[in-house]
Amino acid sequence: MSTESVGLVRPQTLHVSEPLKTVSGAVIPEYDLVYETYGQLNDDRSNAILICHALSGNHHVAGYYEGDEKPGWWEAYVGPGKPIDTNRFFVVGVNNLGGCHGSTGPASINPATGKPWGPDFPIVTVPDWIVSQNKLREHLGIEQWAAVVGGSLGGMQVLQWAIDCPDRLRHAVVIAAAPRLSAQNIAFNEVARQAIMSDPDFHGGRYLEHGVIPKRGLALARMLGHLTYLSDDLMGKKFGRELRDTLKYSFDVEFQVESYLRYQGEKFATKQKFDANTYLLMTKALDYFDPSAPYDHDLSKAMARVQAGFMVISFTSDWRFSPERSEEIVRALLDNDKNVSYAEIESQHGHDAFLLPNPIYEGVFSAYMNRVASEVGA
Amino acid sequence: MSLNTDRLLSPEFQLISSWIEPGSRVLDLGCGDGTLMAHLQESRDCSGYGMELDPNLVIAAIENGINVIQANLNKKSLLDYFDADSFDYVIMTQALQVVDRPDQLLEEMLTIGKQSIVTFPNFGFWKNRVQLMFSGRMPETEVLPYHWYDTPNIHMCTFRDFESLCEQKGIEVVRRAVVNQQHETTLGMKLLPNLLGEIALYQIRRKSERA
Numbered sequence A: 001m002s003t004e005s006v007g008l009v010r011p012q013t014l015h016v017s018e019p020l021k022t023v024s025g026a027v028i029p030e031y032d033l034v035y036e037t038y039g040q041l042n043d044d045r046s047n048a049i050l051i052c053h054a055l056s057g058n059h060h061v062a063g064y065y066e067g068d069e070k071p072g073w074w075e076a077y078v079g080p081g082k083p084i085d086t087n088r089f090f091v092v093g094v095n096n097l098g099g100c101h102g103s104t105g106p107a108s109i110n111p112a113t114g115k116p117w118g119p120d121f122p123i124v125t126v127p128d129w130i131v132s133q134n135k136l137r138e139h140l141g142i143e144q145w146a147a148v149v150g151g152s153l154g155g156m157q158v159l160q161w162a163i164d165c166p167d168r169l170r171h172a173v174v175i176a177a178a179p180r181l182s183a184q185n186i187a188f189n190e191v192a193r194q195a196i197m198s199d200p201d202f203h204g205g206r207y208l209e210h211g212v213i214p215k216r217g218l219a220l221a222r223m224l225g226h227l228t229y230l231s232d233d234l235m236g237k238k239f240g241r242e243l244r245d246t247l248k249y250s251f252d253v254e255f256q257v258e259s260y261l262r263y264q265g266e267k268f269a270t271k272q273k274f275d276a277n278t279y280l281l282m283t284k285a286l287d288y289f290d291p292s293a294p295y296d297h298d299l300s301k302a303m304a305r306v307q308a309g310f311m312v313i314s315f316t317s318d319w320r321f322s323p324e325r326s327e328e329i330v331r332a333l334l335d336n337d338k339n340v341s342y343a344e345i346e347s348q349h350g351h352d353a354f355l356l357p358n359p360i361y362e363g364v365f366s367a368y369m370n371r372v373a374s375e376v377g378a
Numbered sequence B: 001m002s003l004n005t006d007r008l009l010s011p012e013f014q015l016i017s018s019w020i021e022p023g024s025r026v027l028d029l030g031c032g033d034g035t036l037m038a039h040l041q042e043s044r045d046c047s048g049y050g051m052e053l054d055p056n057l058v059i060a061a062i063e064n065g066i067n068v069i070q071a072n073l074n075k076k077s078l079l080d081y082f083d084a085d086s087f088d089y090v091i092m093t094q095a096l097q098v099v100d101r102p103d104q105l106l107e108e109m110l111t112i113g114k115q116s117i118v119t120f121p122n123f124g125f126w127k128n129r130v131q132l133m134f135s136g137r138m139p140e141t142e143v144l145p146y147h148w149y150d151t152p153n154i155h156m157c158t159f160r161d162f163e164s165l166c167e168q169k170g171i172e173v174v175r176r177a178v179v180n181q182q183h184e185t186t187l188g189m190k191l192l193p194n195l196l197g198e199i200a201l202y203q204i205r206r207k208s209e210r211a
Helices: A126-139 A153-164 A183-197 A215-229 A232-238 A256-271 A276-288 A299-303 A323-335 A350-355 A359-375 B011-019 B035-044 B055-063 B102-112 B126-135 B159-168 B187-191
Strands: A012-016 A031-038 A048-052 A090-094 A145-151 A169-175 A309-315 A340-345 B025-029 B047-052 B068-070 B087-093 B113-121 B171-179 B199-206
Touching: A012 A126, A031 A126, A048 A126, A048 A153, A090 A126, A126 A153, A126 A276, A145 A153, A145 A359, A153 A169, A153 A276, A169 A359, A183 A215, A183 A276, A215 A256, A215 A276, A215 A350, A232 A256, A299 A323, A309 A323, A309 A350, A309 A359, A323 A340, A340 A359, A340 B055, A359 B055, B011 B035, B011 B087, B011 B113, B011 B171, B011 B199, B025 B035, B025 B102, B035 B047, B047 B055, B055 B068, B087 B102, B102 B113, B102 B159, B102 B199, B159 B171, B159 B199, B171 B187
Parallel strands: A048 A090, A048 A145, A145 A169, A169 A309, A309 A340, A340 B068, B025 B047, B025 B087, B047 B068, B087 B113
Antiparallel strands: A012 A031, A031 A090, B113 B199, B171 B199
């Protein structure tokens, strides 16, 4: 596996002045989309790859910012010689509408009031994201993506792209995703939201106006999230029942796993400064996601429209979006005789596996992307 | 992209390929690196899928440009993936003897496919019989190079066994070819296939008078 990086990168911003009418019926009068690109767009503009991000991700997919030590969130898979090879592809990462890393979201100023949108920011759903990402596609002068690629909530956007804009992508790479959330998935999201909303610093979502952030709630939501991204096996191996010190028979941090979770929560809420309202929005987008809904809730019917070739990937120990959920996507494609390949990757890393190095995963991903590259002459 | 030409195709695959109507929908079970499926796509205008369990072969199949579904057919039914009559042909080369229940898998193959093509090594081949008879030990040959304890071939059968199963299940043998390791058919094989044939290729379908 290549260890090369795309190196120093810089985000760009697209301002869209055309209003976006969301699925919920609300209107976002104008908005910014922040994005990054790596590699070169070829002469016939056929080698562009869109990467959709997951719940807490953003447009900073690969490479480094000036003075920053940490690379983008998918550095392991995007770069020169990597599965998404920036020597061959023109790669686009975009921060979703409602996000908190530069694209218009709840922490942005509402032009109507001059104050942060906060809880008044319209609920955006996955189809709304596809509409806004499509604006970016037009802006970049790309007729058709060579592939749209994403993991988790990112994979769900890929699915929506293939159904909503069938002729705008040649290939769809859907990793560790599901065609819709289960009751258990929604329940986890609801507990995360309650953690945020019951923080005394939440102030009904207007915490920025109060000069505070609901750190504890956000950290708690992240701790819960983390728990569901890891497998029981992995936590056992990583932490077991290991103690930080000796047992103190108190409610302080005693087990290593407690320390780890607290650290992750704390980091998310304070260091990464993730916006609490964005977290609420993203979990809602997940809950509402159901591309089969307009097609009598029949995924096979929804997939009849699809033109893209599909690569679907799942991970054995992922219990948040298990292999069976990916197989539902595969089955709906098979029902329509669509081009689809499917790999279930052996991994003990749970849902997080889609971000982590793994030779078989890399092999599958690279083999498929090579096919895409040779098809588009990249 | 694909490396497949007739020149590189094994005689077994060439024979199978010649049995397949151009433009067919094909499913290849245990498709390996996808060589056969890629050949059928390129030279016989076929479409469809390969299924494979081994992750490295899944990667090779993707590289070979076919649609491949990673699946463990000992844990899942073909009907979990496909509706009845989804394919013109369901192919399985040299894999019948490694699955948990060959009889059930055959039924499924002939449910989702109109016809099947199955190939397997003949346990009744004279060398196997001679080894068992004179050394009193399980045969180890070029076609069957394993020990009894580590062999993946858990359901070995002879041609006669297979045909008896077909009879019992109302399966019609449309065509049969019996070949040696070089995939040639000698006069002896024609006369005494169950004794002199090493590998058999069967094209089968459900008998039309199925109840």
